[in-house]
Structure formats: structure tokens, C-alpha cells
Amino acid sequence: MMLEGERSTKLHRVVLQMGLPTAAAMFLGTLYAPIDLWCASKLGAEAVVAIAFSAPLFFILMSFSSGLSQATTALIATRLGGGKTEEAQMIWTHALLLAILIGMGLGILGLWFIPAMLKAQGASGESLLLARSFSLALFGGAIAFLLVPTINSALIATGDARSNFYFLLGGCVANLVFNLSLMSVWGIVGLAISTVLVQVLGVIGLYTISKKRGWALRGYFKPQMSIFKIIISQSLPTVINMLMIPVAVFLVTKQVAEFGSEAVAGYGFAARIEHLFSMPLIGLVAPILPLAARAHGSGDSNLAFRTWTKGLALALGLSLVVAILMVYSAPWLCAFSGLSGSALEHMGRYLFFAAITLPAYPLLFSVVFFMQALGKPVYGMWMGLARHCIAPLFLLPVFAFQLGLSGVWIAILTIAWTAACFALLFGLSHKRQLTKS
Numbered sequence: 001m002m003l004e005g006e007r008s009t010k011l012h013r014v015v016l017q018m019g020l021p022t023a024a025a026m027f028l029g030t031l032y033a034p035i036d037l038w039c040a041s042k043l044g045a046e047a048v049v050a051i052a053f054s055a056p057l058f059f060i061l062m063s064f065s066s067g068l069s070q071a072t073t074a075l076i077a078t079r080l081g082g083g084k085t086e087e088a089q090m091i092w093t094h095a096l097l098l099a100i101l102i103g104m105g106l107g108i109l110g111l112w113f114i115p116a117m118l119k120a121q122g123a124s125g126e127s128l129l130l131a132r133s134f135s136l137a138l139f140g141g142a143i144a145f146l147l148v149p150t151i152n153s154a155l156i157a158t159g160d161a162r163s164n165f166y167f168l169l170g171g172c173v174a175n176l177v178f179n180l181s182l183m184s185v186w187g188i189v190g191l192a193i194s195t196v197l198v199q200v201l202g203v204i205g206l207y208t209i210s211k212k213r214g215w216a217l218r219g220y221f222k223p224q225m226s227i228f229k230i231i232i233s234q235s236l237p238t239v240i241n242m243l244m245i246p247v248a249v250f251l252v253t254k255q256v257a258e259f260g261s262e263a264v265a266g267y268g269f270a271a272r273i274e275h276l277f278s279m280p281l282i283g284l285v286a287p288i289l290p291l292a293a294r295a296h297g298s299g300d301s302n303l304a305f306r307t308w309t310k311g312l313a314l315a316l317g318l319s320l321v322v323a324i325l326m327v328y329s330a331p332w333l334c335a336f337s338g339l340s341g342s343a344l345e346h347m348g349r350y351l352f353f354a355a356i357t358l359p360a361y362p363l364l365f366s367v368v369f370f371m372q373a374l375g376k377p378v379y380g381m382w383m384g385l386a387r388h389c390i391a392p393l394f395l396l397p398v399f400a401f402q403l404g405l406s407g408v409w410i411a412i413l414t415i416a417w418t419a420a421c422f423a424l425l426f427g428l429s430h431k432r433q434l435t436k437s
Contacts, residue, residue, distance in 0.1 A: 011303075014159075015311045018287035021161040026283035028168040030276050032175060036191050039179040047188045050130035053123045056246050057114060057135045061145045064102055067239030068095060069149030070289060071231055074372050076157040077290040081297025092154045093217055094227045099150040103143030110139030134192045141196030148202040154215045155206070157290045163209050171198045237377040241368075241384035248388035252412065255396045259405045265339060266346030273333050274354040277326050278361050284315040285366040292373035308370040308427060315362035326355040346405065353409035360420035367423040370430075379426070387419045 033055070040047040072095040079088040114135045115128075123131050138145075152164045175198050182190030210216070249271075256267045288311040295303035330351040334344055364387075368380040395415060399407035 011306060011310050012314060015287050015291065015307065015314060018159060018161040018291070019284040019311065019314065021165040022286045023280035023283035025161070025165040025168045026279040026286075027276065028165070028172055030279050031172050032195065034272070035172065035176050035179065036195070039176075039183055039191055040188060043183060043187055046126045047130055049127045050123075050134055050188060051191075053118055053121055053127060053131040054135045054138070056121070057110075057117060058138055059246055060243070061106060061138065061142055063239050063242035063245075064106065065146050065149050066242050067235040067237075068099055068102065068146060068231070069153045070238050070369075070372060071095075071235030071377065072150055072153035073156050073290050074293045074375070074377075075231065075234055076154055077293035077373070078297035078375070080157060081294035082299070084297075088154075088157070089215070090224070090227060091231065092215060094223065095150050095153065095231055096147065096217070097223060098228060098231055099146035100143050103146045106142040106146075107139050110136060110142070114139065130188050133189050137189050137192030138195065141192075141199055144196060144199035144203055148199050148206060151203065151206045151210055154210050155213070157293070158213065159290070160209075160213075161287065163206060167202050167205055171202060174198050174201065234372075234375070234377055237381035238372070241380045241388075244384045244388035248392055251389075251392040251396060252408065255400055255408050256405070258400070259408075260342075262341065262343040263346045263405055266343040267350055269339060269343075270347040270350040270354065273351060274326075274358075277322055277354075278358060281315055281319050281322060281358065281362045282365045284318060285311050285362045285369060287311060288366055289369040289373050292370055296374055304370075304373065305430070308366060312363065312366045312427075315366065316359055319359040319362055323355045323358040326358065327352065330355075349406065350409050353413050357413045357416045360416040363420040364416070364423050367427040370427055374430070383419060383423065387415060391415045391419075 036051060037048060040051050072091065075091045075095075076088045079085070079091065115132055118128055118131050118135070148167075152167075155161075155163050175194055178194030178197055179191050182194050184190070186193065253264065253267070256263050288308050291311075292304040292307040295301075295307055330348055333351065334348045339347055364383070368383065371377065371379040392411070392415060395411045396408060399411035399414075401407070403410060
């Protein structure tokens with residue numbers, strides 16, 4: 001990823017060359033949960049319920065993992081853009097150590113709090129026992145879950161988005177093979193161990209690639225608290241933002257539940273389908289983070305801004321195509337779901353509104369990545385607070401009271417597009433600020 005190439009008229013190619021593998025990797029990442037659910041269904045209904053109860057706890061791991069890796073990518077890319085290679089190496093090494101420490105902390109906390117958190121969700125009986133075993137096994141591999149994206153941050157910062165794609169592609173296959181092998185021995189715990197094993201292999205594989213590229217732990221390394229503070233201050237807002245997403249899911253599910261279990265079933269299945277479509281679009285704008293950070297680090301603020309607008313334009317164009325595809329594939333997706341009656345009707349209606357909402361997500365995340373590239377991750381936290389917590393808390397009941405269940409879907413659409421429009425204006429307003437600086 002050469003800054004000279006980025007300054008050329010082929011900037012869109014640079015964004016696309018990173019965006020396509022990242023989008024494909026994001027799609028592959030969404031397949032892990034369906035694979036686990038499919039394998040769990042072979043163990044019985046209680047195993048499927050147990051994994052559903054464990055999902056919010058697993059999201060805690062993913063929140064810390066995403067927050068740390070995004071922050072590390074931004075910090076490394078900024079320093080590489082400024083020609084500070086040694087500082088970039090130190091950031092990466094400290095981030096790896098921090099990933100190990102946080103992973104250890106989450107693993108220990110999991111031993112104490114997982115049973116209580118599962119009970120708070122309503123888990124009981126056999127489902128509680130299975131969810132507890134599954135979650136504890138996952139948290140036992142917390143270090144690996146944090147190390148994989150943190151190691152990969154150095155590769156992403158230098159323009160390599162393909163290594164992570166190949167890891168996730170191989171990981172999907174390995175996860176299925178490990179699942180089928182281990183669940184016959186350890187049941188649902190085998191599914192968790194399988195996921196952890198894939199992450200351990202990812203640590204080994206990605207670190208080997210990083211080492212060949214010149215990124216390796218140094219024997220003379222001495223931890224510096226000042227560097228830890230820089231990484232934590234950059235990553236904490238993103239972690240908090242990610243942790244707000246389950247709050248939004250809870251608020252929507254709670255509101256939908258007032259219209260019956262059929263509505264919840266339809267929404268739950270449709271939300272997973274929406275996830276498969278939305279995550280690759282977010283992947284398309286993810287290169288904005290390393291590319292804009294390198295441009296910002298080199299002092300070329302205009303290039304940083306153009307990177308954002310170019311990445312956003314490409315993602316929005318493709319999101320319209322994906323939204324149309326989602327609308328036309330909705331009947332087939334509904335038939336594939338196995339749902340019937342009113343649940344099937346609710347699913348189809350939500351997918352229509354979800355397709356209209358779809359282009360808002362790359363717009364929202366593009367600004368979050370852009371601001372993080374500029375060293376301002378707090379923006380994402382405040383946007384997340386407004387979009388995931390405050391707006392749903394007040395608007396969902398109002399729209400549901402006035403328009404019924406369709407009001408819930410309209411409220412989601414309204415919140416997403418209002419936030420997206422605000423994000424666009426906020427991003428555009430930084431062009432003048434960047435020029436002045």
C-alpha cells in the first residue's frame with residue numbers, strides 16, 4: 001500500500017483491492033454462527049437454545065477484539081504514513097501484550113460472571129448447564145480471540161486484506177470439520193473447542209505471515225505505560241460502542257415480543273439474513289480506516305478526505321445493488337427459513353424494510369472509520385449511544401403504539417437513516433477542518 005499510488009487517480013482501485021477481500025472476509029465471519037447452530041441442531045433443541053443464550057456473552061469477546069484491533073490498525077497506519085516504522089512496531093508489540101492481558105482478564109471474569117449472566121437472560125435447567133459449559137469453553141480461549149485480529153492489524157495497516165480472508169475461508173471449513181469430529185466426543189463443548197482451535201490456528205498462521213513481513217516480537221522489548229495509554233484511549237470508545245449493539249437488539253426484541261412469539265421468530269430469522277447482507281457492505285468501507293490513517297499520518301489531509309469519499313461512493317453504489325438483490329430474493333429466503341403462518345409474513349415484511357435501510361450502514365460505518373483514522377474514536381461511541389440506546393428507547397414504543405408491528409420496522413429504518421444523514425454531514429464538515437489543520 002504505497003502512498004504514491006494512493007495519490008494517483010487510481011485511488012478507487014486501492015480501496016477496491018482492499019475492500020473486496022475485506023467484504024468477503026466479513027461475509028465468511030458471519031457463517032461461523034450458522035455452522036455452529038446447524039451442528040448444535042444435531043445435538044437437540046436444548047443445544048440450539050444454549051448457543052442462543054451464549055451469543056450475547058460471546059459478543060463481549062468480539063467487542064474487545066474489534067475495539068483493540070481497529071485502534072491498533074489506526075495507530076500503526078498513522079505512524080507508517082509518517083515514516084515512523086519503529087513506533088509502528090512498538091504499537092503493535094504493545095497491542096499484542098495488551099490482547100493477552102485483556103484475554104486473561106476476560107477468561108477469569110467469565111468463570112465468575114457467566115452463570116449469573118445466563119440466569120439473568122432467563123436460562124434454566126438443561127439449557128443453562130449447556131450454555132454455561134459452551135460459554136466457559138469459549139472464554140477459555142479469549143486470548144486467541146483477541147490475538148487474531150490484533151496480529152492482523154499490522155497486515156491491514158500495510159494493505160494486506162487477503163491474509164485474513166484466507167484465514168476465515170479456511171477457518172469456516174476447519175470449524176465445520178472440527179465441529180463434526182469433536183461434538184461426537186464432548187457434545188456442545190466440542191463446538192466451543194472447535195471455534196477456539198480455529199482461532200489458535202489463526203494466531204499461528206497470521207503471526208507467521210506477519211513475521212515474514214518484518215512484524216515480529218523483539219527480544220529487547222520493554223513495555224511502556226505511555227504506549228498502553230495511547231492504545232487504550234483509542235480502543236475504549238470503540239469497545240463501548242460495540243457493547244451497545246446488544247442493547248439495541250434487546251430493545252427491539254422486547255418491543256417485537258409484545259406482538260407475540262411468531263413476530264419474534266420472524267424477526268430473529270430475518271435479522272440473521274440482514275446480517276449476511278450488511279456485513280460485507282461494512283467490509284467495503286473498512287479500508288477507509290488504514291488508508292485514511294496513513295494519509296493523515298503523512299500530513300496529506302486532502303487524501304484522507306478523498307479516501308473516505310471514494311470508499312463511501314463505492315460502497316453506496318454496491319449497497320443499492322445488494323438492496324435490490326435482497327428485495328428480490330426475500331421470497332426465496334422466506335421459503336428457505338422453514339417458517340410458516342404469521343411468522344413467515346413478519347419475516348418477509350421486515351426484510352423489505354431492511355433492504356431500504358441497508359445503504360445506511362456503510363454510510364454510518366464509513367464515518368466511524370474515517371474519524372478513527374483521524375484519531376477521534378469518541379465520535380463512534382456517541383453515535384452508538386444515540387443510535388443503539390437513546391433513540392430506540394424512545395422511538396420504538398411510540399412507533400409501535402401508532403403503527404403496530406410495522407411501526408417497529410419503520411422506527412428502525414428512521415433511526416438508521418437519520419443517523420446516517422447526520423454522519424454524512426458530520427464527515428463532510430471535516431473537510432474544512434482538515435484543510436485548516
